[in-house]
Amino acid sequence: MSEHVTITIDDRKVKARVGEKLLWTALENDIYIPHLCAIEEEKRPNASCRLCFVEIEGMSHPVTSCTKTVEEGMVVKTRSSRVDRLVKTGFELLLSDHDLKCRECPANRNCALQKIAKGRGLKLRQKRFTLIERDYELDDSPAEFAFNRSRCVLCGQCVWADRRENEIGVIGFARRGINRVVTTFQDLPLAESICKECTVCVDVCPVGALYYKKTAE
């Protein structure tokens, strides 16, 4: 059996490793698909941001490309009216819960949300949904970095990076539903938790939620 399969994405034939998830095949071939929560090394995809939808021939509905394993002969479209509609709504939902002040944000110009907006022609300042009000406190207790939850998109990148780096996870998801947050055990400020300030979480945060203080000056 060959190690590779050939699939078609947006009319382009590309090679993919057997067992690989479609999202990574596309990205490796410079075909853009919006994504926030996917982590290539993790065996089981998070599949929580719901932005990486594509159409696959023979399937009745758009599917998330981060969960779909490539198959020989698969024919994929990264854009369709149904895909665009889902991505737009998902994106706008995330922005309805995001403190959108790009000019003040250390991630400005280096932000996954801005990238998605640009890649898909979407507006950051969405109008369909009322902004959800939050009163998160800024956690600037660590020496080098800070955590502003009102910018967090709950992608989980930091949580998984922390798990990989540290034997006992420092940060994790807590609470349910609309109250879901990334936090420490017992909600302690990072400096009072078991955090060693290894900053792996800061490095993976795709937005300006976890950021180096020096970049915010």
Added chain:
Amino acid sequence: MSDPNPQELYSKMLDEAKAEVVSKEGKTRVLVGTATCGVSAGALKIKEDFEREIQEKGLDADVVEVGCIGHCYAEPMAVIAKPGFAPVCYGYLDDGLVHRLVEDFLDGDDPSYEYALAALERNDVFPTFEDFPRGAYEEKLILENCGYINASDIKSYIARDGYSALAKALTGKPEQVLDEVKAANLRGRGGAGFPAGIKWEACLNGGADEKYVICNADEGDPGAFMDRSILESDPHLVLEGMVLCAYAIGAQKGYLYIRAEYPRAVWHVQEAIDQARDRGLLGSSILGSEFDFDLEIFQGSGAFVCGEATALVNSMEGKMGMPESRPPRLASQGFRGKPTILNNVKTFAYVPFIINRGADWFKEIGTDDSPGTAVFSLVGKVTNTGLVEVPMGTTLRQLIYEVGDGLPNKKEFKAVQIGGPSGGCLPESALDVPIDFDSLHDAGAIMGSGGLVVMDEDDCMVAVARYFLEFTQHESCGKCTFCRLGTKHMLDILNDITRGEGDAETLGLLKELAEDVRDGSLCNLGKTAPNPVLTTLEYFYDEYRAHIEEGRCPALVCRDLILYYIEPPKCSKLCNVCVGSCPTEAIFTREDGLKEIDQEKCVKCANCLKACPPEYNAIIKLSPPLLPPEKEKKAK
């Protein structure tokens, strides 16, 4: 030494159980329904009353606890089985009635038919439940024993041929069990209707030395209680189904995931497991065969989403009860990473019947694509609430009007909500839809877990949609974007509509968002949460528009869109009842003696409306909330 044959061992067990039951039946027995529904209606007290009265009179009669017979509207209930009489069922019991039954029937020989609901066996004197109009539509399989057998005594189950399917299966090959279940096209009763046989086969072929069988008894839908009833009334039926499944796929260990809020179910199941193990029906070398399988209870934490398959497994593994993307399916990688079968309580309960009577027999019941029966908890604005079991394919109309005996108080039917909080609301025009997995799905509803709520003209469909969405929004685990944020915005929009807020675009946005949450969410909680909203938008669009465009709630439910008004010509002047009933002293007596409500003070609690004597019936609700003189002004 020849191995003891499962059939032989079982026959001995059966004979013993039958002999014991016959000897017990030689004596008068009072069977009190003490499932949770009975207990909450006071059944334990009724049981004590019977025991005390029987003792005081020095009578020779046993009082036995049984499960739920399905006629929950008449709880507390008891069946009196006295030799020489057909067993008779009595409902709406209280201490006076108990006294009377003991005196007249147990001591005397008068069955007091004037208090009886029905007889349980055909006789010349009194009708049975089957003679009720609903009897023509009901077909009891998995509820057959419920309310008739003593759930605490395995012999009671065995005497009715319980575990005979297991004995039969063990004398044959595991493949035969699988083939039969596959041929029967048994579809999962936990909601989605996935064929159990196909799942079992995948699990069987999943390799691995260890495999698990798990019974999903999380039953988190508000208002649903059939799984609980079955576990409390006939636990061995479910255990037998699980053992058969384990035999078919080669599992050694199984769990029943029961929500911790079901203490009576947990207790009955534990008792049943212990008794089955004592008799060699669980544990090692079941019925003398080479097959080992044991069961354990896992008490669930209570969150609704934990009923979802992957979340359930996560919660059993001590992780947060949150769904995962699939594949891998549980059948290949489930509990502890091993191939796992997860089926609903009812799904397992059908298995012994299928093994005993065969796939062909099963397929005779119900429809081609959804064979067997459907179990519903019928609640809401329907005369006979309770548990019902009907063949698939029965129409909603038959279920509501024949089995449920229609709506009480001469009210007009408005909608029926099927499938629990994420089911759909269907209108009058859909009443002839047959109940089966696919027809309900096509109509916009789902079979779900089998909750069926009947609604009448006094129910506001916007408020109903809001109510169900509030539940699912609250139960969202928060993992994925669409469900976490989408349901929140949907709920906010619905709240606005119930206050009359919104414009031409509001309903369009609500629909769009609902569709996207359905199509975009990770698990079935999010995918199905929009159903009540989408179906009410489809079938009751005008009601939504009335809220937004006219500030009017046609069903007079939404608080912000109604006011309470005392109609002067109807008010008696001399009566003061409403004044006293108002908690905020909003009602005053005018100079002309009529009562009036100070709208500023009124909190819309409806106390006055209930208090006003029926001969006057002077208090009404108005929507939009305008007083008659203002109404006139506005018209001009």
